[in-house]
Amino acid sequence: MENGNGHESEPFEEDVSLDESEATQAVQVALNIRPLIPLERVQGCKECITVVPGEPQVQIGHHSFTFDYVFGSSATPLPAIFDKCVKPLVEGLFHGYNATVLAYGQTGSGKTYTMGTGYTVGGSTDGVIPQVMQTIFKRIETLKHKADFQLRVSFIEILKEEIHDLLDPNPPSTEYIFGGGLKALAVGKPPIQIRETTAGGITLMGVTEADVKSLEEMAAYLEHGSLCRATGSTNMNSHSSRSHAIFTITLEQRRKWDPLPDGGNPSLEDCNEDYLCAKLHLVDLAGSERAKRTGADGLRFKEGVHINRGLLALGNVISALGDEKKRREGGHVPYRDSKLTRLLQDSLGGNSRTVMIACVSPADVNGEESINTLKYANRARNIRNKPTVNRDPLAAEMQRMRQQLELMQAELLCARAGGPSNTEVQMLRQKVAWLEASNMELGRELEEARDRIDTLSQCALESQVERDKLRIKLDQLRSGKTFEELDEGLDVQTDDLLKEYVNRIQELEFELQQLQHARIPSDTSSRPPSSISSRSMGESTAGPGFGVAGIDGDIYLRPGEFSGDIDTELLLKEFKRTSVQEKFDKELREIDKRLEQKEAEIKLFVRPDATVLQQHFEKKLVELEEEKKYLQKLKQLKVQIAALKSKQEVWSEELRQQQCSDGSDKMNIEKVFVLDDFKDEPRELQIWSLTTGLKGFFQKQPFLKLCLLPASLACCCSLFWLRLQYNKKSRNMRGPSGASVNNRGARSRLQPNDTVT
Numbered sequence: 001m002e003n004g005n006g007h008e009s010e011p012f013e014e015d016v017s018l019d020e021s022e023a024t025q026a027v028q029v030a031l032n033i034r035p036l037i038p039l040e041r042v043q044g045c046k047e048c049i050t051v052v053p054g055e056p057q058v059q060i061g062h063h064s065f066t067f068d069y070v071f072g073s074s075a076t077p078l079p080a081i082f083d084k085c086v087k088p089l090v091e092g093l094f095h096g097y098n099a100t101v102l103a104y105g106q107t108g109s110g111k112t113y114t115m116g117t118g119y120t121v122g123g124s125t126d127g128v129i130p131q132v133m134q135t136i137f138k139r140i141e142t143l144k145h146k147a148d149f150q151l152r153v154s155f156i157e158i159l160k161e162e163i164h165d166l167l168d169p170n171p172p173s174t175e176y177i178f179g180g181g182l183k184a185l186a187v188g189k190p191p192i193q194i195r196e197t198t199a200g201g202i203t204l205m206g207v208t209e210a211d212v213k214s215l216e217e218m219a220a221y222l223e224h225g226s227l228c229r230a231t232g233s234t235n236m237n238s239h240s241s242r243s244h245a246i247f248t249i250t251l252e253q254r255r256k257w258d259p260l261p262d263g264g265n266p267s268l269e270d271c272n273e274d275y276l277c278a279k280l281h282l283v284d285l286a287g288s289e290r291a292k293r294t295g296a297d298g299l300r301f302k303e304g305v306h307i308n309r310g311l312l313a314l315g316n317v318i319s320a321l322g323d324e325k326k327r328r329e330g331g332h333v334p335y336r337d338s339k340l341t342r343l344l345q346d347s348l349g350g351n352s353r354t355v356m357i358a359c360v361s362p363a364d365v366n367g368e369e370s371i372n373t374l375k376y377a378n379r380a381r382n383i384r385n386k387p388t389v390n391r392d393p394l395a396a397e398m399q400r401m402r403q404q405l406e407l408m409q410a411e412l413l414c415a416r417a418g419g420p421s422n423t424e425v426q427m428l429r430q431k432v433a434w435l436e437a438s439n440m441e442l443g444r445e446l447e448e449a450r451d452r453i454d455t456l457s458q459c460a461l462e463s464q465v466e467r468d469k470l471r472i473k474l475d476q477l478r479s480g481k482t483f484e485e486l487d488e489g490l491d492v493q494t495d496d497l498l499k500e501y502v503n504r505i506q507e508l509e510f511e512l513q514q515l516q517h518a519r520i521p522s523d524t525s526s527r528p529p530s531s532i533s534s535r536s537m538g539e540s541t542a543g544p545g546f547g548v549a550g551i552d553g554d555i556y557l558r559p560g561e562f563s564g565d566i567d568t569e570l571l572l573k574e575f576k577r578t579s580v581q582e583k584f585d586k587e588l589r590e591i592d593k594r595l596e597q598k599e600a601e602i603k604l605f606v607r608p609d610a611t612v613l614q615q616h617f618e619k620k621l622v623e624l625e626e627e628k629k630y631l632q633k634l635k636q637l638k639v640q641i642a643a644l645k646s647k648q649e650v651w652s653e654e655l656r657q658q659q660c661s662d663g664s665d666k667m668n669i670e671k672v673f674v675l676d677d678f679k680d681e682p683r684e685l686q687i688w689s690l691t692t693g694l695k696g697f698f699q700k701q702p703f704l705k706l707c708l709l710p711a712s713l714a715c716c717c718s719l720f721w722l723r724l725q726y727n728k729k730s731r732n733m734r735g736p737s738g739a740s741v742n743n744r745g746a747r748s749r750l751q752p753n754d755t756v757t
C-alpha cells in the first residue's frame, strides 16, 4: 500500500507515516477553488481569489489564508486532491486508522461535485468517494492472499436534525404535505440513535450497514443513497443538497496464517495484529446559505435554518477544539449541540485522521461567503486529533488470553519438571552468565599472576647465583688467587653448580615449609592453645627427654604433657619428624649464617677495591715512567757503545801494529784517551748508569738481553781492559815524586816509545 511518500506498506505492518507514537495530528485542510460556473459567468462574476504561486496560500481582498493544500484555479488541478489528501487516509484504513474526509463550504461551492456524493453508476468518477472505492478494491485485490477483508457501507443524512438511513431497504413511506416537502411516515423501524461505546467511540444504532463484496456493489449503494438524499433547487444551486450526508466505509481485515512448515502455530508476537477494523467517513455537508440569496422560503428556508444551525454547532466545536488554551484546560467541546457534531466527534479531536476540504466559489459575488468559509476552515487547522489503531476488542481479549495460556503452559512444564518458575530461571540464567564472566576475568588475572611469579622466581634465582659467584670469588681472592685466575676459574660449570646449590636451598626451604604446615594440626590437636607457640618470644625451650623445641621457637610436647588418650606411636612419629626437621633447619641456619658472612666480606672487599686498583695502576704508571727513562738512556748508551766498539777495534788493531813495530806509545795513548768523550761524568756514575740502564732494559726486554748480552760483555771487558792499560800507563808515566798528571797532560808528556800493554 502506498503511503504519503509513495511507498506501499503491507497491512499489519507498522506504517511509519502513521506512527502511533505521534501523540497528536492536526486536521489537514485543503482549499478547493472550483471554476466559475456558467451561471456565474452569465452574471458577469469575476474571480476574486488569488492563489500565491508555489504556496498553499490564497488572497481574497485584503485577506490572506494559508492551508495545507490548495487546489483549483491556478493552483494544483482538482483531480490531484485525492492523491494528495485522501489516498493516505485510505492507506491508513488498512492499518486500522479511522479517517474522515469532510467537505465544507457555501451552497453551490462544489462540495457534492468534489466528494462525488452524487455519483451515478457509469457517470463521472472524478469525485473523492468513487476514487476511494476504486482504491480500496484495488488494494484488497492485491492483499487478499494475506488477509480476509470484509467491507460494509452505510449512508446516512442529517436532515433537520434527524438522521436518515439512506440505505434502508425499507425506508419509511413519505407523503406530501401541504406547504411543500415530504413527511416521513415511520413504519416499524425505530429511529437511528447515536451511541457512545465504552472506548469512547461513536456508533449509530439501527443504521443499515451493507456488506459489499465488489466495487460495483459499493457504487450501487452510493448511488442508491445519493438518490435518496434530500435535495432541492435554490437560486444558487439547482441541485442543492438539503442535508449533511455521511457515507461510511467500514473495513475489517483478518490476517491469513500460512501453516508453518513443522505444522506448528504462529508465535504470539505474530498474532498481535491479526484483526483490524477501521472506518472511513466521507462527509458532504450541506452548504451554508443565506435565504436572501438562495431565495429559499417555506420548507427550503426551514431547511436552510437547520443547515446553518448544524454548521454553526460545527463551527463552535471547531473553535473550541482549535483554541489551544481551552484544549489544555480541558474546556467543554459542544459536541452535543447538534447531531452533526455528535457524529463527527471522533473525526474532530478524536482518534481519527481528518481532512477538511473547504470548497469556495471564486466569484466575486460570493466573496463574503468565501471569506467566511476560509475563516472557518482556517480555524479547523488548529484541531488536533489522536489517531489510534482500532483493534477488535474481542480479538484483543482473545489475544490476551492466548498469551496468558502460553505463559501458564510454560509454568506448568517447569512445575512438572520440578524446576523453578520462568522468572527464577531467567534470574538464574543472568546470574550464571555474570558468574561465568567473572570467572573468566579471575582466571585471566590468575594466569597473569602466575607469569609474574615465574619471572620473579627466575630473577631471584639468577640474583642468588650472581651473589654466590661473588662469594666464591672472594674466597679465592682470600686464598691468594689473582683476578685473572678468578675470571678463568668461574666458568659455566661453576654457574651450573651454583644453580644447583640455590635450587637445593629452595627445595630445603620448601620441605621445611611443608613440614611446618603438616605439623600445625597435630600440634593444635594435642596441645592447649596457650602452649602452641612461643615464636614471638624468639626463645628455645629445648630440654631433656622427648620435649623438643623447634628451631623457629615452636614448643612440642614433653612426656609429662601427654594426655591419656594420645597414641604413643603417633608421638614417636611426631618426634622423628621433628628431629628430621630440626636437622634441616640447622642445616639451613648454617647456610644462612655462611651466606651472611660472605656477604659481609663481599661488602668489605668491594668497597676498598677501587682504592686498591688505583694504587695498583699508579704503581704501574711509575714503573712505566722509569722504564721510559731507562729506554732513553739505553738508546744513548747503545749509540755510544757502537761508537766505542768501532773505535776499540781500530785501536786494538793499531795497538797490535804498534806492538809489532816497537813503539808507537804516544799515538796509542792518544787513541786510548779518546775514551774521555764521556769524560764529563764521574767514572763510577758512568759505569753505574751504563750497567743500571742495561740491567733495567734487559729486564724488560729479555729477548734483547739474549742478543746484546754478549756484545755488552765484550764491551765491558774491553772497557775494563782499557782501564787497566790506562792505569798501567799512568803508573809508568808518574814521576818519582808520585805526582799524578791529568790525562791531557799525560798525553802531551808521553814519549813516543811508551807502550801500553
Ligand SMILES: Nc1ncnc2c1ncn2[C@@H]1O[C@H](COP(=O)(O)OP(=O)(O)OP(=O)(O)O)[C@@H](O)[C@H]1O
Pocket: 033, 034, 035, 037, 078, 105, 106, 107, 108, 109, 110, 111, 112, 113, 114, 237, 239, 240, 241, 242, 285, 286, 287, 288, 359
Ligand atoms: N470543480 C468543478 N468544476 C466544474 N464544475 C463544478 C466544479 N465544482 C462544482 N461545480 C459545479 O458547481 C455546481 C455546484 O456544485 P455542487 O452541487 O457540488 O455544490 P455544493 O457545494 O454541493 O452545493 P450544495 O451545498 O447546495 O449542495 C454544480 O453545477 C457543479 O457541476
